[in-house]
Amino acid sequence: MTQTTVKFQPVLDEIVATLRPQLGQGGTVASYIPALARVDARQFGIALRTCAGEEAGAGDCQTPFSIQSVSKLFTLTLAMQRMGDALWERIGREPSGNPFNSLVQLENEQGKPRNPFINAGAIAVADRLVSQAAASGGGSGNPKADILALMASLCGEPIGFDDEVAQSEADTGFRNIALANFMKSFGKIDNDVATVLDTYFHQCSLRMSCRQLARAAAFLCRDGAHPKDGEPEVTGERQTRRINALMLTCGTYDAAGDVAFSIGLPCKSGVGGGIVAVVPDTLTLCVWSPALDATGNSLLGMKALEMFVARTGLSVF
Numbered sequence: 001m002t003q004t005t006v007k008f009q010p011v012l013d014e015i016v017a018t019l020r021p022q023l024g025q026g027g028t029v030a031s032y033i034p035a036l037a038r039v040d041a042r043q044f045g046i047a048l049r050t051c052a053g054e055e056a057g058a059g060d061c062q063t064p065f066s067i068q069s070v071s072k073l074f075t076l077t078l079a080m081q082r083m084g085d086a087l088w089e090r091i092g093r094e095p096s097g098n099p100f101n102s103l104v105q106l107e108n109e110q111g112k113p114r115n116p117f118i119n120a121g122a123i124a125v126a127d128r129l130v131s132q133a134a135a136s137g138g139g140s141g142n143p144k145a146d147i148l149a150l151m152a153s154l155c156g157e158p159i160g161f162d163d164e165v166a167q168s169e170a171d172t173g174f175r176n177i178a179l180a181n182f183m184k185s186f187g188k189i190d191n192d193v194a195t196v197l198d199t200y201f202h203q204c205s206l207r208m209s210c211r212q213l214a215r216a217a218a219f220l221c222r223d224g225a226h227p228k229d230g231e232p233e234v235t236g237e238r239q240t241r242r243i244n245a246l247m248l249t250c251g252t253y254d255a256a257g258d259v260a261f262s263i264g265l266p267c268k269s270g271v272g273g274g275i276v277a278v279v280p281d282t283l284t285l286c287v288w289s290p291a292l293d294a295t296g297n298s299l300l301g302m303k304a305l306e307m308f309v310a311r312t313g314l315s316v317f
Contacts (some may be wrong), residue, residue, distance in 0.1 A: 006312050006314075008048055008050075008054075008056040008283075008312075009056040009058070011308065011311050011312060012046050012047075012048070012056055012057065012058035012059075013058050014307075014311070015046060015058070015304050015307050015308060015311075016044060016046060016058040016059040018307065019044055019289075019300050019303060019304060019307075020044060020059070022300060022303075023041070023042040023043070023044055023289070023291075023300070024041050024042040024291070026291065026299055027041070027291030027292050027293055027298075027299035027300070028041075028291060028292060029041050029273070029290045029291055029292065030068075030271040030272070030290075030292060030296075032172065033165065033168050033169055033172060033271070034168045034171075034172060035066075035162070035164050035165040035167075035168035035169075036066060036068075036165065036168075036271070036272060036290075039065070039066075039272075039273075039290045040290070041289075041290050041291040043059075043060045043063060043273075043288070043289060043290060044059045044060060044287075044288070044289040044300055044304075045057070045058070045059045045060035045061035045062070045063055045209070045210040045286075045287070045288045045289075046058050046059055046061060046210060046285070046286070046287045046288075046304055046308075047061040047209070047210035047211040047213075047214045047285070047286050048214050048283050048284065048285040048286070049214045049215050049218045049227070049283060049284055050221075050282065050283045051218075051221050051222050051281060051282060051283065053218075053227070053229070055211065055214070055215070057210060057211050057214075060210075060288070061209060061210040061211050061286075061288075062209050062210075062211060063209055063210075063288075064207040064208055064209050064212075065207065065208070065209070065272050065273065065274060065288055065290070066162055066165045066204070066205055066206070066207060066270075066272040067204070067206045067207070067208050067213065067270050067272055067274050068204045068270030068271045068272040068274070069117070069119075069122070069204065069268070069269065069270035069271060070213065070268050070269065070270040070272075070274050070275070070276055071122075071147075071203040071204055071206050071270070072116060072117050072121075072122040072125070072203075072268065073117075073217065073243070073247065073251075073268045073276065074147070074150060074151060074154075074203075074216070075122065075125050075126060075129060075147060075203050076116045076117075076122075076125055076243065076246075077150070077219075077234065077235060077243065078129060078146060078147065078150055079116075079125045079128050079129055079132075080235060080239050080242075080243070081234075081235065082128070082129070082132045083128060083132065087125075087128060090112055090113075090124055090188050091112070091113055091115070091116050091121050091124050091125065092109075092112060092113060092114045092115055092121075093115055093246060093250075094114050094115060094249075094250075095114070095115065095249050095250050095254075095256055095257070096114040096115060096118050096250070096254065102118070103175070103178060103179065103182060106120050106179065106182055106183065107182070110186050111182060111183045111185070111186025111187070111188040112186075112188060113183070114250075115246060115249075115250040116246065116250075117246065117247075117250045117251055117268065118250070118253075119175075119176055119179055120179045120182075120183060122200060122203075123176065123179055123180050123183065123189075123196060123197070123200050124183060124188065124189065126143070126196050126197075126199040126200040126203065127189045127190055127191055127196045129143040129146065129147075129199060130143050130190075130191045130195055130196055130199055131190055131191060133146060134191075143199045144161070144198075144199055144202050144203075147199075147202070147203055147206075148160070148161070151206065151208070151216060153226075153231070154215065154216035154217075154218075154219070154226070154227055154234070155208070155212045155215050155216050155227075156215070156227070156228060157212070159206060159207070159208060159212070160206075160207060161202050161205045161206060161207070162205045162206075162207045163205070165204070165205035165207075166201045166202045166204075166205035169201040169204060169205065170197070170198070170201050173197070173201065176197065176200065176201075177193070177197060180193045180196060180197055180200075181193055204270075209288075210274070210286040210287065210288050211286075213274060213276055213286040214276070214284050214285060214286040215227055215284075217276045217278065217284040217286070218284050219233075219234040219235065219240065220240055220243060220244055220247075220266075220278045220280075220284060221278050221279060221280055221281060221282055221283055221284050222281075223237045223240055223281075224236050224237055224239060224240035244266040244278055244280060245266070247266035247267055247268050247278065248260055248265075248266040248267070248316070251266060251267050251268040251269065252267050252268070252269045252275075252295070252297050253269065253295050253296050253297065254295060255293075255295040255297055259297075259302070262302075262306055263277070263302070263305045263306055263309055263315075264309060264315035264316055264317045265277040265278060265279060265285075265305065265309065265314075265315060265316060266278045266280075266316065267305070269296070269297045269298065269301070271292060271296050272288075272290065273288050273289050273290035273291065273292065273298040273301060274286060274287070274288045274298065274301070275287050275288075275297065275298055275301045275302070275305065277305055279314045279315075279316070280316065282314060283314075285305070285308065287300075287301040287304045287305060288301065289301050289304075
């Protein structure tokens with residue numbers, strides 16, 4: 001089934017109608033971040049944007065939520081724009097096979113994170129962004145402002161941080177603090193740890209809706225071309241292919257193999273319940289439901305993606 005034969009809005013409407021009775025019936029919201037523990041689990045949204053700029057959405061697709069680790073996709077993009085292949089000198093590109101906040105693997109590999117989508121890897125990316133901002137490498141001199149500028153450019157509208165979530169993460173993020181200091185002890189973090197973590201906690205607190213995330217990620221289905229025609233490309237075709245590859249192999253924590261098997265799309269998830277998926281040369285899709293499964297991925301979000309690929313036939317395989 002090709003894009004031209006699929007009417008996407010009815011597909012999204014059917015997915016919402018099918019899954020809505022299951023809201024609140026399984027999974028748990030992320031409780032280790034107090035500001036997220038209060039989120040109502042009985043919410044579900046889905047939205048997509050095609051390469052041609054057509055959009056469709058259903059359910060709570062306009063409701064902003066904390067995108068959490070989905071932000072790692074965009075900070076990686078920013079770092080690749082600024083540094084190119086030099087970024088990989090301190091960050092690997094292999095699946096971890098361990099929980100996203102594991103310390104064990106980091107010690108065994110002397111402070112070099114397995115990939116940019118686990119917490120240690122994203123903190124290392126944040127360190128690079130702090131360094132690049134300090135060097136005024138085309139940015140504002142403020143990494144948090146650079147992240148907001150990128151997101152606003154991709155969405156075509158202002159995007160902001162949820163300061164309560166950022167503070168909540170800073171107050172309770174003891175394992176992330178340990179990861180950053182551990183990497184610092186191996187000489188793999190250049191900047192002040194508190195400054196790096198402030199950038200990391202704020203990127204995770206970005207508030208966006210499914211519609212906004214589907215639009216922001218649209219460059220990944222357009223070989224790096226900006227979601228808005230006429231704007232400079234976001235990433236080159238080669239870089240875009242590599243980001244999608246990392247999403248497929250590393251984007252859903254230690255469930256990436258199962259996601260590739262059951263869904264067959266590059267995905268990046270977050271413990272806020274959001275998941276962004278890419279069908280290269282066709283569309284980007286975002287689902288959101290706050291209740292998570294045992295691997296930290298949205299329970300109904302994963303079901304929705306399986307339903308979407310089953311009904312449309314869209315897959316990278």
